[in-house]
Amino acid sequence: MTGPYIRPADLSVALEILTAEPDRRIVAGGTDHYPARVQPMPEDRILDVTGIAGLRGISVKDGVVRIGATTTWSDIRNAASLPPAFDGLKAAAAEVGGRQIQNRGTLAGNLCNASPAADGIPPLLSLDAQVVLNGLSGARRLPLSDFLTGYRKTARAAGELLTAVEVPLPQAANRGGFLKLGARHYLVISIAMVAAVLKPDASGRITQAAVSVGACGPVACRLSELEAALVGADLADDLGERVTDAHLAVLSPIDDPRASAAYRRDAAKTLVRRLLTELSAGFSAKEAA
Structure with missing residues (x-):
């Protein structure tokens, strides 16, 4: 197959094209690709993966939640079957641009674009997500934290496609959340954002915590020292x-037109505190009900 734009319907065909033309631009929604190439007319050779059967949708099998690469943010936002630990990811889905962007933008596009301010990354980090990368030789899996290697850089090798994200099925008692700070509510790049998942025991004490922060460094990251400090804490x-x-x-926040590094660091601390307070209050409200 040749031509500047190809939209295959089969994964094996897509991998053959990508292996033969490793420089071909992969598009899965195009909400980042096309706005950055308004003028002049883009000359990239495109491989559009949105027509590949099996890459879109959410399923649960053998204790793993699988979210296909071309699953849209609207799909995630409206997914009624996801357990409460995914509430942070669903909240982030509602912050990815406006409704038109959420209807078109995809999970894989958000991850492979690898922006430090990508809304989907902190909640997925807090869920211990891993990515599935397929090539002609087979599939490999990487923790999301290893897949993101730097500012707009990933560990995807030439000839590979990100085909899914997998998350260990959380316990029903686990709770997740997400908060974002921007200059306005919609259509805004994050100044800082945080996500967290808390796992309690039957007595109401935390046995495991995951807290991540985005837009405050070249890649989003987990706050491991805080997570350790939260273990054993009473949800009350x-x-x-x-x-x-x-x-x-x-x-490691930076100064840019949206905020200073000092402001970002202070905002991140405020958001982390606010989110943990909201999550602990949410557990208490659930018990009272």
């Missing part, structure tokens, strides 16, 4: 009060 307490400056030392 205000968990936000446990957050210290030292817990956010791993962040």
Whole structure:
């Protein structure tokens, strides 16, 4: 197959094309690709993967939640079958641009574009997500944290396609959340954003915590020291009060037109505290009901 634009219907065909033409631009929605190439007319040779059967949809099998690469943010936002630990990912889906972008933009596009301010990445990090990469020789899996290697850089090899994201099925008691700070509510690049998932035991104490921050470094990252400090905490307490400056030392925000580095760091701390307070209050409200 030749031509500047190809939209195959079969994964094996797409991989053959990509192996033969590793420089061909992969598009899965195009909401990042085309706005950046308004003028002059883009000359990229396009491989559009949105027509490949089996790459779109959410399923649960053998204790794993699988989200296909071309699943849209609207699909995720409206997914009624996802457990409460995915509430942060669903909240992030509602913040990815406006409704038109959410209807068109895809999970794989958000991850492979690898923007430090990609809304979908912090909640997926907090869910211990891994990506599935397919090539002609087969599939390999990488933790999302290893897939994102730097500013707009990933570990996807030539000839590979990101075909799915997989998440270990969380327990029903786990809860997730997401908060984002921007200059306005919609159609805005994040100044800072946070996501978290808390796992409690029957007595209401945290046995596992995952907290991640985006837009405060070249890649989003987990706050491992804070996560360790939260283990054993009682959900009846205000968990936000446990957050210290030292817990956010791993962040490396920059100055840019949207915010200064100092503002970003302070905003991240405020958002982490606010989210943990909201999650602990949510557990209490559930128990009261």
